[in-house]
């Protein structure tokens with residue numbers, strides 16, 4: 001993708017305006033078309049929002065994580081599909097920055113920061129539990145020229161438009177991460193249509209058949225520490241999803257506040273009904289709690305604190321459940337209109353449910369978070 | 380430095396896992412309590428506590444197996460940064 005002149009990253013006020021004018025009003029249309037138009041992706045580039053956390057020497061603005069979270073919250077308020085694209089692109093960009101050698105960084109980071117190249121994160125496989133995250137169905141075999149990659153990945157957000165694929169594969173010595181250009185011979189991208197939730201995020205299944213890679217395609221350490229590449233990237237993804245989920249709660253509040261102000265039942269404006277007030281109060285409280293948890297996780301990350309990891313799990317656990325609850329309540333408050341494509345809330349519901357499945361499902365998070373509770377009690 | 384590093388690393392681990400006992404030389408991975416999440420926390424802890432960025436070639440299991448090996452890693456990284 002070609003970026004126009006870039007003047008970013010935009011401040012939060014500008015991001016908010018962008019979302020209000022150019023994203024939120026069109027999000028249902030994006031969903032129906034099952035794609036985000038190129039013009040919108042170019043605008044994200046113009047605003048410098050693809051990877052603003054990268055340092056300036058690589059075309060970013062060294063944006064701190066708390067601010068990045070607010071940006072992803074705003075975008076998530078408008079359209080979770082676009083936020084999903086930002087999420088995976090951020091995961092790839094941050095990984096190349098954290099683990100890439102000089103050559104890899106120079107080759108990719110500028111283009112990723114400008115959105116000239118889009119990244120996709122390729123971990124999940126069609127025939128295995130995504131929660132297990134072993135990448136056993138994709139193999140990378142070393143030969144004298146480099147690596148040969150074979151296997152299939154599914155549910156790849158942005159896979160239809162990505163230029164750079166960050167692919168997890170099994171080697172003889174465990175799992176490794178590879179940077180693979182999407183136009184390499186042997187890479188076949190098949191769009192996944194009619195996905196219910198983040199429908200415009202241009203998901204794909206990607207097949208690798210005898211894809212030849214140079215030795216320099218390997219990203220980061222091999223063996224045991226290769227797991228930290230995955231954990232690190234998923235941590236950022238989880239943070240972005242959590243912030244996006246707070247955005248969904250906000251969108252639900254906005255939609256309900258407007259709708260209940262103009263709609264009456266039994267001669268009483270919906271806004272004056274106690275059960276509506278109760279649901280609105282729940283949404284407001286969940287939004288504020290979610291944002292505080294996200295801010296805490298972001299601030300810990302900015303400080304390089306190891307507590308970031310658990311704080312991010314907790315933020316995502318809360319925010320994704322809150323988004324599902326808020327979007328479900330929003331559909332209920334809208335009655336039949338809650339199912340209509342003329343209102344945003346059905347889409348919010350579909351999108352919210354995705355946040356409970358990706359980057360650690362609610363059930364997998366419960367294993368991790370509860371284990372922490374038992375550990376704390378043991379102290 | 381190395382003794383201070385050992386103490387700090389040990390404190391970090393035992394604060395998280397107070398029930399586990401081990402010597403500085405013992406293989407903590409063999410004790411079974413280190414999952415991938417805690418491994419990442421260990422990497423982050425060392426980088427933050429000792430103000431260093433562990434390079435890829437030093438990020439292998441052999442450097443994290445015991446408190447002593449982690450303290451050696453810290454000593455190498457901090458002396459490389461100074462030298």
Ligand SMILES: Cc1cc2nc3c(=O)[nH]c(=O)nc-3n(C[C@H](O)[C@H](O)[C@H](O)COP(=O)(O)OP(=O)(O)OC[C@H]3O[C@@H](n4cnc5c(N)ncnc54)[C@H](O)[C@@H]3O)c2cc1C
Pocket residue numbers: 088121122123124128129130131132154155156157158195197198203354357358359360361362363364367
């Ligand atoms: C819209 C969308 C976008 C996605 N984008 C990407 C992407 O860009 N890149 C990518 O690699 N993947 C992507 N994924 C895949 C996603 O990461 C996986 O769906 C997720 O990891 C869960 O894996 P799974 O779907 O195989 O479910 P499974 O792992 O098969 O889980 C099925 C059910 O079992 C539960 N479960 C699993 N393990 C346990 C356990 N140990 N204890 C209790 N319950 C458990 C889960 O909570 C879930 O309810 C995307 C998925 C969706 C829906």
